[in-house]
Amino acid sequence: MSDTADAMRVAGTAVVLRDSAHGIEVLLLRRPATGSFAGAWVFPGGRVDGADERAGEDEEQAARRAAVRETAEEVGVGIRDLVTLSRWVPPAETPVRFRTWFFLARESGDPLRPNPGEIEEAEWMTPERAFDRHASGELMLFPPTWVTLYSLRDHGDVDAAFASVSAFARYETRMQKLDDGMRALWAGDEEHPDAPGGPGARHRLTMGPPPWVYERD
Numbered sequence: 273m274s275d276t277a278d279a280m281r282v283a284g285t286a287v288v289l290r291d292s293a294h295g296i297e298v299l300l301l302r303r304p305a306t307g308s309f310a311g312a313w314v315f316p317g318g319r320v321d322g323a324d325e326r327a328g329e330d331e332e333q334a335a336r337r338a339a340v341r342e343t344a345e346e347v348g349v350g351i352r353d354l355v356t357l358s359r360w361v362p363p364a365e366t367p368v369r370f371r372t373w374f375f376l377a378r379e380s381g382d383p384l385r386p387n388p389g390e391i392e393e394a395e396w397m398t399p400e401r402a403f404d405r406h407a408s409g410e411l412m413l414f415p416p417t418w419v420t421l422y423s424l425r426d427h428g429d430v431d432a433a434f435a436s437v438s439a440f441a442r443y444e445t446r447m448q449k450l451d452d453g454m455r456a457l458w459a460g461d462e463e464h465p466d467a468p469g470g471p472g473a474r475h476r477l478t479m480g481p482p483p484w485v486y487e488r489d
Contacts, residue, residue: 284335285317302393318342335373348385351377453480
């Protein structure tokens with residue numbers, strides 16, 4: 273199924289940033305042990321519904337509204353200055369598929385108020401802290417969250433993160449089974465089945481024993 277297939281559902285995710293004494297921090301939420309992304313730490317967001325759609329507008333705009341709405345519903349936080357960061361298409365074998373738009377956003381200073389039953393925990397973390405906790409097994413991340421955090425790790429502040437965004441990145445994920453884990457492949461990797469790069473080209477996340485390894489030419 274192509275990334276433009278009408279049958280695929282659409283969602284919006286907010287990568288909410290703030291500056292701190294420790295550097296840039298990202299808002300992460302822990303999902304309940306059942307349901308979508310069970311037990312994982314994710315960015316706020318959710319599916320597009322009728323309230324997000326407007327006649328004559330494309331799905332990106334609807335996903336933007338969903339990201340704003342879901343962030344408020346999940347943790348009571350208002351966000352602003354949304355910039356399209358990336359679009360993620362899951363592997364074909366995923367049972368329920370969402371084409372998900374990620375938006376970089378600034379927080380508005382609201383206290384975190386996790387919605388009981390929907391969010392177990394909500395924390396501000398530096399990317400480095402999230403990676404340390406992931407490598408130790410303290411928290412679980414999915415590839416889109418991991419790669420997005422990786423892209424933010426070297427920015428000194430929120431302004432620098434926003435300044436780094438030009439065109440949004442497209443990720444059509446293909447999975448590869450390994451003896452000791454899994455590997456996610458994206459366009460440009462030599463082993464991507466639909467959009468391979470040249471010999472030795474890399475755009476992959478190897479998810480074996482932690483820490484995970486991201487390679488991109």
